[in-house]
């Protein structure tokens with residue numbers, strides 16, 4: 001299988017296709033040739049407890065959402081192997097699951113799990129029970145990929161949906177009959193009608209009820225990385241002339257309607273949202289992303305949600321966020337901010353000390369290090385992630401990374 005970078009891989013590399021990020025995150029260092037991570041000090045803020053809405057975290061190392069394409073078919077059902085994978089990582093302050101489609105229409109890649117059917121809810125219950133038995137806390141990432149999808153994933157070959165029917169030059173990851181992952185061009189999507197948009201909001205509401213029923217501790221909305229909610233937000237992908245297009249307020253309307261529906265189905269202290277205000281993800285340019293991020297942060301603050309999850313673009317070749325922007329974001333959102341993207345202990349400590357973030361999420365390092373917090377706390381070396389097994393497959397490159405005591 002070729003290494004590819006599904007979700008966040010498509011941070012713009014000028015259409016060069018799949019491949020590793022241009023600049024690997026410093027946290028991946030850990031072998032003899034490279035500098036070892038700096039051990040967190042005893043006074044480290046990273047290892048102080050944190051209240052995130054209704055949930056108490058024992059420390060501030062979070063597992064970032066990571067698509068791994070290993071759900072059981074047919075039906076995109078979470079399984080025992082996934083339960084083992086998440087339970088191995090239950091030492092995280094908080095686990096955020098891989099992107100999880102809220103409806104069949106919201107699916108954009110092969111073998112990603114859903115959270116709309118009874119079977120899926122039962123599968124997630126096995127996962128949350130395993131995580132809780134291991135002492136952890138877990139939130140699903142509620143996902144609608146919009147135009148980052150393929151007609152072959154949808155019943156009757158239906159087109160993927162988006163804000164506008166604009167030709168879209170991007171690819172997604174599918175599987176062939178032998179289970180091998182390959183990349184396919186995304187078609188021009190169908191523009192959702194206002195009635196269909198209302199249906200999408202209802203799908204998020206149902207997914208949230210399902211998340212509660214499945215025993216999750218919190219829920220995260222995926223508002224980042226060029227997927228449906230971001231496609232509505234950006235004027236690049238949204239050329240609508242109705243109440244969902246035009247002004248920033250209109251373009252943000254769907255994201256906020258979804259947020260309100262999710263809050264309604266649970267409550268604000270159980271809900272967080274991930275955004276990526278700066279950077280180009282999944283073929284989506286968002287020239288006004290910085291401004292939109294601040295507007296959204298204010299809207300999130302008004303609703304008193306549990307957390308804002310900030311996906312930063314520098315891990316894959318995007319710019320580093322400036323302290324100035326972080327300051328503005330903090331002023332707009334006084335609640336819990338989780339930062340993600342090329343974090344190591346030093347970056348996390350600096351931003352925690354400055355008050356710009358309250359917790360740090362780790363992605364690739366968490367793929368390879370089930371006991372990542374312990375390694376960061378003690379300065380132990382990190383296992384290197386194997387990109388060839390990121391997407392699809394079985395236990396190899398999934399549940400077989402050794403913990404320190406192994």
Ligand SMILES: Cc1cc2nc3c(=O)[nH]c(=O)nc-3n(C[C@H](O)[C@H](O)[C@H](O)COP(=O)(O)O)c2cc1C
Nearest residue numbers: 007008025064065066067099315341342362363364
């Ligand atoms: C294999 C892989 C899958 C990912 N899947 C998701 C996903 O489902 N949802 C999401 O919001 N981000 C996803 N991301 C982005 C990560 O959550 C994270 O932001 C990114 O890896 C940067 O953090 P890192 O430098 O610690 O790896 C994915 C990244 C990788 C490498």
